[in-house]
Amino acid sequence: MRKEKNRPRDTILADIRKLVVSKGYIYALAEILSQDFFVDTRNVANVNWRERLHNNEFALLMGLMLKSPTIDYREIADREITNAIKQTRSLLDELHWTYNYDFGRRLAAKADKIVTMTEANKKREFEEVFGSKDMIIESTFYGDSGFYDVQCFELAPKLYEHDTEWLDNNTAYDVSKARTIYQAINDLTRAMHYGRSHEEEFVGKTIPETAPSMRAIDEFAFPLALIVKSTQRLDKSITEADVKAFLDMFSCKAGEQLDSFNEPGDENIYTYKPIVKFADEIYFLPSKMFLAEAIYKSPLYWMRKDAGYADTVNEHIGDIAEDITYDYFVKIFGKENVYKHIDIYKGKNRLTDIDVMAILGNTVVIAQNKSKKMTLSALAGDADAIRTDFKKAVIDPYEQGIKVRGTILGNDPYKLIDSTGKQITLPQGIEHAYILCISNEPYPAVMNQMRVFMDKVDQLPPIQISLFDLDLMAEYLTDPYEFVFYIKQRLENHEGIISGNEIIHLAYHLKYGLFMPKDSNMLALDESFGQLLDADYYHRKMGTPKPKDKDALLPSWKNEEYDKIIEMVKKLGDPMQTDIIFFLMTIPHDVMDTITEYIGKVNDLAAKDQGYHDFSAPIDNNGKPWGGITYIAGGSFQGTLKRLEVIAEMNKYRAKADIWLAIGARSDGLISIMAFNNKPWRQTKDMDQALDFYQKNTHGQMIEMKSDQQ
DSSP: OOOSSOOOHHHHHHHHHHHHTSTTHHHHHHHHHHHHSOOOTTSGGGOOGGGSOOHHHHHHHHHHHTTSSSOOOOOOOHHHHHHHHHHHHHHHHHHHHHHHHHHHHHHHHHHHHHTTSOHHHHHHHHHHHHTSHHHHHHHHTTSOOOSOHHHHHHHHHHHTTTOHHHHHHHOOOOHHHHHHHHHHHHHHHHHHHHHHHTGGGTBTTTBOTTSOOOOGGGGTEEEHHHHHHHHHHHOTTSOHHHHHHHHHHTEEOTTOSOTTOOSTTSOOHHHHSOEEEEETTEEEOOOHHHHHHHHHHHHHHHHHHOTTTHHHHHHHHHHHHHHHHHHHHHHHHOGGGEEEEEEEEETTEEEEEEEEEEEETTEEEEEEEEOOOOOHHHHTTOHHHHHHHHIIIIIHHHHHHHHHHHHHHSSSOOEEEOTTSOEEOOOTTOOEEEEEEEESSOOTTHHHHHHHHTTTOSSOOOEEEEHHHHHHHHHHOOSHHHHHHHHHHHHHTTTTEEOSSHHHHHHHHHHHOSOOOTTOSOEEOOTHHHHHHHHHHHHHHHOOOOOOGGGOSSOOOOOHHHHHHHHHHHTSOOTTHHHHHHHHHHSOHHHHHHHHHHHHHHHHHHHHHOOOEEEEEEEEETTEEEEEEEEEESSOHHHHHHHHHHHHHHHHHHHTOSEEEEEEEOTTSOEEEEEEEOOOOOOOHHHHHHHHHHHHHOOOEEOOBOOSOO
């Protein structure tokens, strides 16, 4: 509960510091972990995480505790544990509120002045408020991690494959062994939590009746011998020395915290050494996410600390990140449609380069990789550092991507040359180019920062994603058209559909599609949408229970006739097929069901009398003209072609639609003709007269399409 009067943040933090070093507080902290950090795998999609301790809040408590030279292990009564838990939750809620309150107060203070400001001054004020320390801490410290632990172990071996010699010579790091030990630790904590939660099942059987009851701390603190035993159940080749080396590599002790650590945003030793060594062979392992993150990130940190190797590892990481991106693109688009390490020339001058590029019909996807991460100064709320980091991580690769896009979509001659010196020839008619800025690890609060620092971009912005995001996109968007359609929808709705991270956007898209709701100009996606993906992903990757039907991530909609049309379009061999498929993907499912129902009726009529039968269906978007379809079946090919051209053109004009798809089929329903017109509607006197004549002399079927899904 928030106190009635807002107390200064420093006062709240002082109370937290006092609490974490109080008698036996470690037992209260362990109890909070037991209550908040275990979830029912059958109900992942419905956990209310707002009621639970945030990972970073726990790291704050643990980090402040580690500033003390010792941890107080004196036992305290259950009543004292309960009181300490209540006090902890109250103080953390109060601390969190200070960031919201201070941000709101700053915004209110500027409100009256903003009305009379010039656009340039408004932009500066906007950046000052939304790029403030309070806003950055709110969006980074209290934001989502942006990855799943299993991804760390899938990506780390790829990321460091060129650096194994340095790691072998300078560390005990072995990602394969680390994964097994990590799994063994998770098995231990889950088993201990289950044992404590179901103690009645074991007392008098495997646990003597005289044994003391388990404590929450017993779920997370283990002797070395037990960790070794658990590890060797999974892999007998891993020795005690291997396990101890791993634990020591990622552990810290009381008193080893940095002097500079005092509040959220400060560098915290616990976040990269998330195992606390209680005694010589006793280890406290409370957070699996921080441990997975440390296993993924630490090698790069160690190598960059070696002045003699820093340049080498930076070159390796850049190349490997491009290779990983390339491999994902090949998986999605096929090797024949993906290129990497491309130089762009105008005449003899090298203009710029592309890290990875994929081609899909009339669309290219440009990926620019950057290993830049958010610095500690920026995470602590330093406004200049935030801008500098964002420029290096997003704006610089985006500007590079803009050069590429402008060249490819422009009219001036250019050449694309790959790393072997071979010239790449793009298909004729490239009309769209989308830019991805890809980082090795999640860039905190990047969506918030893009709204602040890229608010005046006069063309489609980039999508800034991490390799973890790309991994998820490749997992769920395996069809290249689905993959690029997601990118298209993300970018075209970047101002209207907002969320805290890419996982939420992707989850919502998979469930509902990234479409603006009817009569809305903004859609703010709640974090809970991401939990739908959480549940599905862990079911796929780790075999957890399948989510319930109401929590299913992927829609159950099926339409065989729609699928047939899509597959037919894919075989056209025309770059325009990408636009046609995206048009079809945009049509609401209930409208598409009606369209395919009418296609079936028209096919039946054509099959009966071999004559021509048709219908046209205009489709609106939130009540405004948008697109439509004309379908004809029966008769001869030439006759269908002539009729289709006229009927489609007249109905597009009548509907005032910018996009129209014309489909012609034989009397047996096999599609033989397809034409697509995406020229913007424009009223002319000639077309008005032609439409008037058409309406007086034809009797084509015009179907009104209304959707409940827009």
